[in-house]
Amino acid sequence: MGRSPEGARRGAWTAEEDKILSDYINKHGEGKWRNVPKQTGLRRCGKACRLRWFNYLRPDIKRGNITPDEVDLIIRLHKLLGNRWSLIAGRLPGRTDNEIKNYWNTNLAKREWRKESSVCQNEKMETAEAEFLQEPELKPRTDQDYDSNVAIVGSSYADLQQPPLNSTEENESNFLLDFDFDFEIGQITFSEFMDEDFTKSQLFEMNGLTSESAAFSSETTDTQVNWNACDFDKSSETDTPACSSEALWSYSDCFDVTLDSEQGSWRDFIDLAEECLIWD
């Protein structure tokens, strides 16, 4: 869609316009936004109607200040996802992508930038490297953890932080710095996700692929993984403790994560996963 059609009103919405739009959506449901102005008489383009509904009129919109918990989550999600506001908003019930984007640009971006710039460049490099290479701190599992539906991820993923056992210095570096994957999950358990999807050898088996260097993909009934140029090899493991969590991780969006020294470590990713599990 391009510019607003000739004659369409622009600028702030009036209470009357809001009521007309709300009444229409409540009666007919969302969708067919182009029809909305025609059928309601609103002098707004369909796109503007959609935006107004999603960002302001929806009944489940949460009003009021962003809480410290939400701020923390936004920062962590942004670290992993970048400016993918819609994805970030999807993990903050009642918040819109526009709201989060505005909040980031007016509050957090500057704060994060100041934090970043206060660290000496050399120090920063050392810290990032140290964090990246650090062993993950595995949380002890307790009954309370299960009761509160907090997912505790076991040591099955700890191995993911390790370079391939037979790695050379060169591909170890690639593993740590250039690991890149896309995945799309319908609804699987976290243990399935961790134990199955991250096993390159299994994926190769599933696809009958043999080339270590080729990009490859796997499709099962509920999981799709596209994995590129990964040097990870888990096949040499003899004992992989099962992940303790049986919580479902429901995540229907395509979730792109690039794990490199700039964006974060495996630990960041696992932290994020835990956040998701707590909500679900």
Place this chain on the structure above:
DNA sequence: AATTAGATCAACCGCTTGTGG
């Protein structure tokens, strides 16, 4: 009280993606 600068956020715009014929 008036002016100005900076902050905020709703709304807009252009582009991309998804879908159906």
Place this chain on the structure above:
DNA sequence: TCCACAAGCGGTTGATCTAAT
């Protein structure tokens, strides 16, 4: 496979508010 249309997304704009002078 192509095309047209609808929907979604993220960057940007500009009106309004607020604090400082």
